[in-house]
Amino acid sequence: MADNAALTRLIEPELKSLGYDLVRVAMIGGTSDPTLQVMAERPDTRQLLIDDCETISRRLSELLDEKDPIEGAYRLEVSSPGIDRPLTRLKDYDDWSGHEARINLAEPMGGRKQFSGELRGTGEGNTVHVLGKDGRDYAVPFGSIASAKLLLTDELIKATAPLSLEGADEIEEMEG
Known part of the structure; x- marks a missing residue:
């Protein structure tokens, strides 16, 4: 393979x-x-x-x-990566700053392998900043991340709304 x-x-x-x-x-x-x-x-x-x-x-x-x-x-x-997209590039963490994500680490950091919370962008040394659900700020080394993805929230849905609703009224008429 x-x-x-x-x-x-x-x-x-x-x-x-x-x-x-x-x-x-x-x-x-x-x-x-x-x-x-x-x-x-x-x-x-x-x-x-x-x-x-x-x-x-x-x-x-x-x-x-x-x-x-x-x-x-x-x-x-x-x-397309979809609404609850994977975060695979360092720039993704800046692009989606302010949205919630789940980050899984390859090896534990501070006794944890998973962080969930609001993305706060990136910082020096290729770190990803997350405001955890516990209210603490975490700086996670990008190279330590095994996988990460956005979490589906109302804010994310609003931020990723379709660019065009052209044809949507025709679909509603067909369904109605």
């Missing part, structure tokens, strides 16, 4: 050339039915439209067929 870091190095420049930002690359599933999951976003909206997914999928399919970095058969899945 291919290494996620190697796949990221291959895929990220292609996405950049198409005008997208890479959020995450992951091989998921077992060895008998693996899926290459690519999450991307438009830098201006942090979202992807179906047309964007098609464009990315076609280009990545060509690239992956040409370079053949994955042994055996696999599925390619291209998607």
